[in-house]
Amino acid sequence: MGHGLLITGVVPAGAQQEVKSGERPSTDEYTVKLSALPEYSQGTYGTGHTTQILEVPFKGDWSATDRLDLSLTIPYLWIRGRGEVTIVGGRAVRVAGRPPGQVTTENGLGDVLTELDFTLLEEKDLVPDITLFVEIKFPTADSSRGLGTGKFDEKIGTYLTKKVGERWIIHVDLSYTFVGSPSGTSLQNTFDWSVGLSFDPTPSFRLSGYVDGATAVSRGEQNPLDLRFVGEYRLTKHIQLTVGASVGLSHGSPDFAVLAGVELRF
Numbered sequence: 001m002g003h004g005l006l007i008t009g010v011v012p013a014g015a016q017q018e019v020k021s022g023e024r025p026s027t028d029e030y031t032v033k034l035s036a037l038p039e040y041s042q043g044t045y046g047t048g049h050t051t052q053i054l055e056v057p058f059k060g061d062w063s064a065t066d067r068l069d070l071s072l073t074i075p076y077l078w079i080r081g082r083g084e085v086t087i088v089g090g091r092a093v094r095v096a097g098r099p100p101g102q103v104t105t106e107n108g109l110g111d112v113l114t115e116l117d118f119t120l121l122e123e124k125d126l127v128p129d130i131t132l133f134v135e136i137k138f139p140t141a142d143s144s145r146g147l148g149t150g151k152f153d154e155k156i157g158t159y160l161t162k163k164v165g166e167r168w169i170i171h172v173d174l175s176y177t178f179v180g181s182p183s184g185t186s187l188q189n190t191f192d193w194s195v196g197l198s199f200d201p202t203p204s205f206r207l208s209g210y211v212d213g214a215t216a217v218s219r220g221e222q223n224p225l226d227l228r229f230v231g232e233y234r235l236t237k238h239i240q241l242t243v244g245a246s247v248g249l250s251h252g253s254p255d256f257a258v259l260a261g262v263e264l265r266f
Contacts, residue, residue, distance in 0.1 A: 030265040033061040037242060037261030043254030045094045046221070051081030053092055053254075055110065067119040075110035077147050086146035087111070088187065088217055089137065089153050089179055091224070092254065106145040112138040117159075128162035128170075135175075143182065151180025157192070171196035171210070179217060191215045196228075204234040212246075222252035238265050 082100035123129040135155040141148025157175025196210035228246035
């Protein structure tokens with residue numbers, strides 16, 4: 001499936017919007033965490049034709065110290081459509097000026113992500129938990145098949161969480177991505193934000209809702225905006241189950257996405 005290089009639209013892709021470290025139903029300490037959260041998304045992305053995307057991110061986290069965490073994400077991608085969509089910075093985007101072709105399927109390794117998290121302030125009294133992070137996207141996806149741009153991206157940001165009462169938690173995530181542009185394109189850097197609220201009915205069960213947004217990677221396109229819901233259940237001390245769904249609130253987002261997966265902690 002051939003792809004042009006001029007990008008005109010951006011939408012959140014799915015599994016890259018995974019559950020962040022502050023979004024877990026328990027604060028139990030761990031040294032190593034392994035997870036797989038497959039996510040299926042579907043949308044037209046402003047093209048008039050449906051593109052289906054399955055992303056399976058295999059992620060490993062290592063808690064090096066009480067304040068420092070390191071993670072590595074290796075994603076598998078499956079894309080079915082008419083060659084009008086490619087992946088930029090973990091999001092599906094529309095390829096400008098490319099007429100639709102026959103429905104084809106591409107799959108393979110996505111862009112590998114590495115992330116370093118540092119807890120600047122721990123929650124106390126009125127002070128929220130503040131974690132700073134740096135993420136680097138390595139261009140391991142095949143750009144000729146629409147699985148990536150073939151360029152590095154760098155992201156910096158912060159996770160803020162604040163417990164309210166015994167069962168409620170407020171989440172605010174902010175980040176800025178320096179987007180690498182393929183030759184002949186001029187992609188814009190993006191600002192991402194997420195605001196959420198979690199409720200713990202029991203110590204092992206958490207329900208969360210989020211509004212996720214970002215600036216578009218190209219001028220003239222709508223900014224992505226999504227409503228996302230996540231449920232997490234701690235099956236045992238070492239096993240957590242996660243399910244989720246999201247709906248797009250703008251033309252810069254997929255119509256819907258669903259995910260389900262498991263997380264192991266040691």
